[in-house]
Amino acid sequence: MAKEPKTLEDLFHNTLKDVYFAEKKILTALPQMAKATQNADLEAAFEKHRRETEGQVARLEKVFAAIDKKAQGKTCPAINGLVEEGGEIIEEFKGSPALDAGLLAAAQAVEHYEIARYGALIAWGEELGLDGAVSLLEATLEEEKATDKTLTKLAEGVVNQEAEQEEAA
């Protein structure tokens, strides 16, 4: 059987499945990160982003519907690796003043991955004329960028505070 040449539609669908898997994985990781942090603001930020991520999963399901495909994930080794790194930080820095700085950095690496992925999906969706899908993806991209900014602000506070604790110790 000759293989059909793969098109930009296939790439869009392929990456959509990758991101769907990633968002669901993030949904399982965020409560662990919220539980691990020693900082109330960071805990609240992880909780808030967990709720947002539920909405992002629902949006992705609408994007699948818009291209007449079944919502289905595809194992995404990148997010598995990113989440594994967050887990390593929790394990190695448990009880340490640097834990929160490490958790924040791990969360920002995840956000940057998502920003890259949604950016690509939006560019391809525009080229394919998938206007409805593009609007949904743009709404999520804005949330991811806002989360990244929130994490950057929290990181500045956390890193300063922890460095002071170390000096005082």
Add this chain to the structure above:
Amino acid sequence: MAKEPKTLEDLFHNTLKDVYFAEKKILTALPQMAKATQNADLEAAFEKHRRETEGQVARLEKVFAAIDKKAQGKTCPAINGLVEEGGEIIEEFKGSPALDAGLLAAAQAVEHYEIARYGALIAWGEELGLDGAVSLLEATLEEEKATDKTLTKLAEGVVNQEAEQEEAA
């Protein structure tokens, strides 16, 4: 033996080892991506970034020296996953008009990961007063951001061109 509490210095060193591993992994992946692409501009961009990455590895070795540590990598599951995804695109989209768009997106996901990691290292380095290390890390961060911009521009051209090829086919 009681474990020493881990500090921001430990987190900096830990993440430096992670990024050192990542840059070396990227050095092996870029020639494969350059070989796979059908686009001469993209091939040149991957080649150029490979040469830059060699310089970035050398800079990281200077950062290790600046904190009196041996240059040493630590397995980074995130970069392994990101590079694996690039490999999947090469395999699944070989000979397809969408291959280059997929390669570009995979490369941008790697750049975003690096931008997140260098951003964290710079913030921690500033807090720790590691001025020399921070300058080196900032030089690399600027290169990564410039590469990301180059890839975005190339992506716009590649995606348009490939969509037109599909229409003409």
